[in-house]
Amino acid sequence: MSPVEGIIDSHCHLQDPKFEGEHEAVVQRAREAGVAALVVVGYDLESSRRAVEMAESFENIYATVGVHPHDAKTLSPPDTDALARLAENPRVVAIGEIGLDFYRNLSPPSAQREAFREQLQLARSLRLPVVIHARDADEEAFDVLAAHSQDVLPEWPKDRPLGVMHCFAGDTPLALRYIEIGFLISIAGTVTYPNAEKTRAVARGIPFRSMVVETDAPYLTPQSRRGRRNEPPYIIETIRQIAELRAETASAVAQGTASAAARLFALGNITDFVVEAAVERP
Numbered sequence: 001m002s003p004v005e006g007i008i009d010s011h012c013h014l015q016d017p018k019f020e021g022e023h024e025a026v027v028q029r030a031r032e033a034g035v036a037a038l039v040v041v042g043y044d045l046e047s048s049r050r051a052v053e054m055a056e057s058f059e060n061i062y063a064t065v066g067v068h069p070h071d072a073k074t075l076s077p078p079d080t081d082a083l084a085r086l087a088e089n090p091r092v093v094a095i096g097e098i099g100l101d102f103y104r105n106l107s108p109p110s111a112q113r114e115a116f117r118e119q120l121q122l123a124r125s126l127r128l129p130v131v132i133h134a135r136d137a138d139e140e141a142f143d144v145l146a147a148h149s150q151d152v153l154p155e156w157p158k159d160r161p162l163g164v165m166h167c168f169a170g171d172t173p174l175a176l177r178y179i180e181i182g183f184l185i186s187i188a189g190t191v192t193y194p195n196a197e198k199t200r201a202v203a204r205g206i207p208f209r210s211m212v213v214e215t216d217a218p219y220l221t222p223q224s225r226r227g228r229r230n231e232p233p234y235i236i237e238t239i240r241q242i243a244e245l246r247a248e249t250a251s252a253v254a255q256g257t258a259s260a261a262a263r264l265f266a267l268g269n270i271t272d273f274v275v276e277a278a279v280e281r282p
Helices: 023-032 045-057 069-074 077-087 109-126 138-155 172-180 197-205 232-246 250-265 270-280
Strands: 007-012 035-041 061-065 092-101 130-135 163-165 183-187 211-213
Touching: 007 211, 007 232, 007 250, 023 035, 023 232, 035 045, 035 092, 035 232, 035 250, 045 061, 045 077, 061 077, 069 092, 069 109, 077 092, 077 109, 092 109, 092 138, 092 163, 092 250, 109 130, 109 138, 130 138, 138 172, 172 183, 172 197, 183 197, 183 250, 197 232, 211 232, 211 250, 232 250
Parallel strands: 007 035, 035 061, 061 092, 092 130, 130 163, 163 183, 183 211
Antiparallel strands: none
C-alpha cells in the first residue's frame, strides 16, 4: 500500500501524562506515518502551558489554549488573563478545547456556560478560531455558536473557518447547520467503531472542504487497536475509513482534510506540509 503524506492531526493531547517521557518518539512515529503537523490541544491552564511548550520544542506542533467544560468551575479571571497571555505566542493557533458537556456535568451547567462565553469573547478579541467540545448539549451549543458567528463573521477573513466541532457526534443535518455558520466538522477514530453509523453518515454526507480529522490521542483509539493508547500515527485508519465511505483515495482524504485544517489554523499552503513530510520520512 502506497504511503499517505501530508496528514494533519487537528486535535491531540500529547501533553497528557500518558505520553510522559515519550514525546520525541511519538512525534517521530507520527512523521514516519506521514503526519506532517499536529495540533496539541489544551484543556485546562496547565495543559495549555504544556501544549505551548511542546509547540515551541517541535517545529511541526502547534498549540491551542483553553479550559474544557469539565474544568469550567476552576476558571477564574486570573486564569482567563493567563490564557490570553499564552495565546499571544505565535505557535498558538486557536482557543480550545471549550464548550458544553451536559453528559457528565463535572462542572455545573452555569459554570460551563460562563466559561464558554468568556473564552469565546477571548477568541474574538484575539481573532482566533475556536475548538469546540459539545456533548449532550447540541441545541444550546449551536445557539451560542450561531450568535458568536453572527458577531464575528463580519470582521473575519473570508475563507477562514470560525472553528471546529471536535469529535463530532451529532447527525448530518446538525453538521450541515454548523458548516452553514462557519464551522468545520472533525472526524475521529470513532468513525471506525461498529455502532458509529451516524458518524459514518456524517463522513459521507458533508462537503469535503468542511472536514478535518483528529486522533484525540491518547483517547478514542480506532477499532483495530481498541484497548491501546491512541497515537497520531493511528489517524491513517480514520483516513482510510473515510476514503472507503466516500469512494476516494486515502491520499485525497489526507490532502483535503489537511487543507481544511491549514485554513482553520492559518498554517499556510498545504503543499508545504506535503513536501515536509516527504522529505522527513526515512
